[in-house]
């Protein structure tokens with residue numbers, strides 16, 4: 001008998017009925033850049049359509065996201081001054097801490113506030129930890145990361161997300177949070193984070209490119225698969241509540257494998273370069289923006305992610321409202 005898979009493709013309602021992958025706005029997290037100053041909303045040149053907001057302007061954006069059905073935000077901070085210890089990362093009046101307090105004051109429990117925990121936006125040398133000579137000192141950095149995560153929790157973060165790739169950071173952060181009474185604050189670990197050219201536009205946005213060398217002594221070699229699985233398992237053991245794979249687009253095999261391996265939710269982060277690539281291609285008229293966004297998003301979920309971080313969160317919400325994806 002001839003097999004006729006086309007039978008299930010002949011009608012739009014039927015196609016939706018038998019879709020294997022469903023996307024839900026509740027699983028989206030929008031990354032947001034906050035900076036010092038006031039009255040500022042400046043477009044990021046490498047990420048057209050994305051902005052850096054001063055804390056007083058940020059609430060308008062948060063309101064807009066909330067209206068679109070996006071309830072979770074990931075904060076990235078751009079400080080006034082940087083120093084060799086990245087002290088702006090854990091300062092009580094640091095930029096992320098101020099943004100958290102303001103978001104909490106205005107939105108109460110109405111938004112879920114996640115913070116990126118790292119040093120690179122705050123260090124004068126742009127590395128993700130403190131230096132010992134020209135090397136990033138893993139164990140010294142752990143103390144500062146734990147301090148940063150704690151200061152975020154104190155300022156109102158609902159969840160912390162370490163992105164530095166130091167060994168042992170999940171355990172160090174978990175212990176610190178627990179010791180100070182924040183046992184309820186989950187950790188989403190950027191566990192499987194590759195050293196990637198796809199972060200280029202972000203480093204422009206945050207002014208966080210390393211002043212010398214690269215991040216290859218802490219972020220992973222993109223040729224490696226088993227190493228990614230080990231990172232994921234290690235972080236689950238250390239107490240990570242959600243495991244992230246990053247970037248998303250060129251790493252869907254890794255998302256799939258990690259999702260099959262760990263028994264915690266898996267998040268995928270569609271990073272700045274993925275965003276910029278679609279924007280640039282669309283501007284040149286080479287690709288159709290909405291369709292690229294839809295396929296990249298659904299691809300991440302189909303691969304096994306159940307949480308998706310993306311600068312396209314609002315566009316995805318709109319595509320869901322229009323019934324293009326969902």
Ligand code: PBG
Pocket residue numbers: 116118120128163164198199200201202203270271272273
């Ligand atoms: C901080 C951090 C980076 C990103 C998320 N957290 C930059 C990096 O590792 O260089 C990248 C996000 C993006 O490209 O959208 N370490």
